[in-house]
């Protein structure tokens with residue numbers, strides 16, 4: 001199938017542009033980005049003129065109607081797709097192929113069944129040929145940080161869904177990526193586990209200082225976790241509004257849910273999404 005939003009050639013990734021682009025302090029940039037998927041059967045304009053910037057250390061969530069191109073945005077930043085128009089920039093270099101300086105967490109943990117939790121985390125190190133002693137130290141630190149201590153030798157089937165996602169999170173953070181991309185990482189978990197994972201992710205984000213771009217369908221999750229929430233329109237998706245979340249860095253879950261800053265941000269996002277779902 002020929003698609004105009006090309007999958008990028010494997011194992012490219014070296015930035016073509018030597019001159020740094022964009023502004024210092026901005027890690028990820030989408031400039032006027034459009035993506036069209038064209039095949040004999042279908043022609044889909046998935047994204048239209050998307051503009052978004054993510055600062056170093058920021059936590060930005062992306063919300064929007066189903067099919068508006070949220071996952072496509074993450075794939076563009078990872079270099080797994082190239083835009084039809086516009087420019088995607090990561091760490092001041094244009095994305096021209098798969099980038100190794102990102103971490104990716106998906107809805108399903110996708111762990112190797114025959115490897116222990118620690119073995120799954122260290123897979124990242126093996127694929128990247130990282131120094132094994134350093135990787136092992138980092139894996140142990142992360143296991144401790146996400147509360148998996150005592151389960152490092154468990155096989156995936158011995159872990160709950162939440163624990164499996166913690167393993168996936170450790171695996172994605174092992175190489176200290178410049179951006180952590182998370183695509184509905186807690187969508188398959190029950191509501192209570194999801195809340196616990198939100199609290200843990202917030203703590204891990206504060207501890208590591210990693211820049212995070214999270215795709216979610218949960219307004220509460222987006223507001224609780226983020227500095228900023230980008231709200232997208234229905235397809236062709238574009239960023240309709242950016243809501244800054246004015247919450248303290250310390251966020252107790254239950255208390256946060258009732259804070260006026262939380263309800264104001266969540267209400268505004270709900271309004272914007274409601275307007276979208278009624279749009280033609």
Ligand SMILES: Nc1ncnc2c1ncn2[C@@H]1O[C@H](COP(=O)(O)OP(=O)(O)OP(=O)(O)O)[C@@H](O)[C@H]1O
Pocket residue numbers: 003037044046064065066067068069070071072073235
């Ligand atoms: N590889 C592809 N080839 C053809 N069309 C694609 C491809 N990837 C995505 N699309 C289309 O692009 C649009 C955006 O898809 P995407 O998965 O980015 O949306 P999304 O907002 O993440 O959706 P959801 O919230 O339902 O997961 C959809 O219409 C989808 O069918």
